[in-house]
Amino acid sequence: MGRPFYITTPIYYPNDVPHIGHGYTTVAADFIARYHRLRGDQVMFLTGTDEHGQKIQRVAQEAGQDPQAFVDEMEPRHAAAVTTLLQAVHDNGRDDIYKGTYEGLYCVSCEAYYTEDELVDGMCPIHGRPVERMSEENYFFRLSAYAEPLLEHYTANPSAVQPEVRRNEVLSLIRGGLRDFSISRTSFDWGIPIPWDPKHVTYVWFDALTNYITAAGYGTDEERFATYWPALHLIGKDILRFHAVYWPAMLMAAGVEPPRQVFAHGFLTVGGKKMSKTNATGIHPFELIDLVGVDAYRYFFMREIQFGQDGSFSQEALEERYHADLANGLGNLASRVLAMLASNTEGAVPDANDPAEAGKLPALVDEVVARYDEAMERLSLTQALAAVWDVVGEANRYLVDRAPWALAKDPGRRGEMEAVLYASAEVLRILAVLTFPIMPAAAGKLWVQLGMEEPLEVQRLPESARWGGLKPGAQTARGESLFPRLEA
Numbered sequence: 001m002g003r004p005f006y007i008t009t010p011i012y013y014p015n016d017v018p019h020i021g022h023g024y025t026t027v028a029a030d031f032i033a034r035y036h037r038l039r040g041d042q043v044m045f046l047t048g049t050d051e052h053g054q055k056i057q058r059v060a061q062e063a064g065q066d067p068q069a070f071v072d073e074m075e076p077r078h079a080a081a082v083t084t085l086l087q088a089v090h091d092n093g094r095d096d097i098y099k100g101t102y103e104g105l106y107c108v109s110c111e112a113y114y115t116e117d118e119l120v121d122g123m124c125p126i127h128g129r130p131v132e133r134m135s136e137e138n139y140f141f142r143l144s145a146y147a148e149p150l151l152e153h154y155t156a157n158p159s160a161v162q163p164e165v166r167r168n169e170v171l172s173l174i175r176g177g178l179r180d181f182s183i184s185r186t187s188f189d190w191g192i193p194i195p196w197d198p199k200h201v202t203y204v205w206f207d208a209l210t211n212y213i214t215a216a217g218y219g220t221d222e223e224r225f226a227t228y229w230p231a232l233h234l235i236g237k238d239i240l241r242f243h244a245v246y247w248p249a250m251l252m253a254a255g256v257e258p259p260r261q262v263f264a265h266g267f268l269t270v271g272g273k274k275m276s277k278t279n280a281t282g283i284h285p286f287e288l289i290d291l292v293g294v295d296a297y298r299y300f301f302m303r304e305i306q307f308g309q310d311g312s313f314s315q316e317a318l319e320e321r322y323h324a325d326l327a328n329g330l331g332n333l334a335s336r337v338l339a340m341l342a343s344n345t346e347g348a349v350p351d352a353n354d355p356a357e358a359g360k361l362p363a364l365v366d367e368v369v370a371r372y373d374e375a376m377e378r379l380s381l382t383q384a385l386a387a388v389w390d391v392v393g394e395a396n397r398y399l400v401d402r403a404p405w406a407l408a409k410d411p412g413r414r415g416e417m418e419a420v421l422y423a424s425a426e427v428l429r430i431l432a433v434l435t436f437p438i439m440p441a442a443a444g445k446l447w448v449q450l451g452m453e454e455p456l457e458v459q460r461l462p463e464s465a466r467w468g469g470l471k472p473g474a475q476t477a478r479g480e481s482l483f484p485r486l487e488a
């Protein structure tokens, strides 16, 4: 079944309209998951919604609904995982969970307390809304005991938080001192009860973060858990502290291995502003998908914004890249080659595989496959796609250079024309394989247009990218254009 590979996205709050920022993490994770399937790994990809606690209770009340009805059935499997985890920490003999009184300035939207100096003009620094003074009896998790173990863990495993700028941020957070945090509430009752004291319900992190191990079988299916855990967590940089400080400490306290890697990507802005519903900068993914389609949407965000850094979205950039890389790049390459085959060989792939006639393409493909792998391993998603588009560029240059349309006019050069058409179709086949993870629908269409018999889903890297895989005689067909030009 291949190497197990487990990747997660954050769980999204269901009480907000999704925008392209939420889509960003999911697209990246889906791209990575599909790439690993292409490598033959046994992939588990987890995403979902964050349906817990006070925030949902309030939204449900506002909507005149019961919180439970609002979010469907609470999953018994998740309650089992949370209970097992809490009990394991509670029983670890180090008193890592203890009772205390919490008092602080609380933002309902963040579900977090703030210190005076964290506020901006007395308001929540994230939401700009007033905070409330709250006090109650809570259970606390002794995060302060985990500074040393966390530093040791991150020193021994430098790739456990990436990119480097985020790793440094985490190290300085830890070195700056860690405060215990509260893990239960008595002020509301909708949630998973603390197993040894059920008038408390689990609050936020022991519920939300635990979703990552619930789905892998923690507390319910140990064999599955042993197969998939530890995971790669893909997150936005806003929730780094919780994933790279709280979560590994919680797991260590329970005797569970910390995540394999936490990778925090940057934030998308629109017109230099944070996206939100209130300032009209929150763009719903469907607005852009209606314009360019899902494949181009996926490609654009991964190619345009250096993965790991912040990036500004603009519709001009989307349209420009759509035309340059997709309509004129891959799309035009495919339509020219398929048209040449249709008019010169009745669509049949000529029996003319001659790498010596294929210019730089065979060597470039080998080199790009290696670069693609190496970039995907580092999660340099932008570089991985840039590598693949080097092949698109070279293939278009090769066509112009060898001009099979000119060769077609000279019966004496029939053999040469066939070799050029074979090479052009072969490079398209390899491009369909390489682009499958980022644009599954377009790659699938291209695959069918090339008359491939084996499904694209069963292709594997590196084998399927080896030069010469295209079978002579395969019946290609001009189909609809992969990336039609956008209307002005």
Ligand code: MSP
Pocket: 010, 011, 012, 013, 020, 021, 022, 024, 025, 050, 208, 209, 234, 235, 236, 237, 238, 239, 266, 267, 268, 269, 274, 275
């Ligand atoms: N529910 C918590 C996460 C709990 S994980 C155990 C949460 N949800 S959220 O819906 O507010 O945001 C989820 C994620 O969406 C962010 O961490 C980030 O990955 C992504 N993004 C939200 N806005 C974003 C941008 N403007 N840009 C890029 N990603 C953004 O936080």
